[in-house]
Amino acid sequence: MFDYSEAVNIVLQFGIMFLAVTMCLCLFRAVKGPRLADRIIAVNMICVKTILLIVLVGVNRDEVFLMDIALVYALLSFLAIVVLTKFMLNVKLKRQRKAAAEALSGKEV
Numbered sequence: 001m002f003d004y005s006e007a008v009n010i011v012l013q014f015g016i017m018f019l020a021v022t023m024c025l026c027l028f029r030a031v032k033g034p035r036l037a038d039r040i041i042a043v044n045m046i047c048v049k050t051i052l053l054i055v056l057v058g059v060n061r062d063e064v065f066l067m068d069i070a071l072v073y074a075l076l077s078f079l080a081i082v083v084l085t086k087f088m089l090n091v092k093l094k095r096q097r098k099a100a101a102e103a104l105s106g107k108e109v
Contacts, residue, residue, distance in 0.1 A: 012060040016053060023049045036092060040085055047077035 023046055030042035051070050058066030 009060065012056055016056050016060070019049050019053045019056070023053075036088055040081070040088065043084065044077075044081050047073075047081065051077070 026042045026045045026049065030039050030046065033039040033042055051074050054066055054070040054073060058064070058070070
């Protein structure tokens with residue numbers, strides 16, 4: 001007979017490896033991203049993939065407490081992304097205001 005638990009274990013291990021590879025690709029996009037929005041979305045995707053990774057490891061090892069850890073991590077990552085976005089937008093707005101002020105002062109002289 002075919003053992004379904006072994007097949008499920010193989011699929012879970014493949015999912016864990018796939019998430020690890022795609023997290024590396026997201027990390028590359030977060031470092032190299034041409035725009036600020038690309039970087040923020042890449043960091044958000046890394047957080048989501050980390051949550052999925054915790055859940056898959058919890059299912060693979062039959063550890064229920066990892067689901068609670070994944071929920072707490074989801075809440076913290078949401079707050080972190082909101083704070084990071086607000087901070088990065090403030091930095092960008094300050095740079096644009098400074099550039100506009102320099103452009104205006106250069107035209108007046």
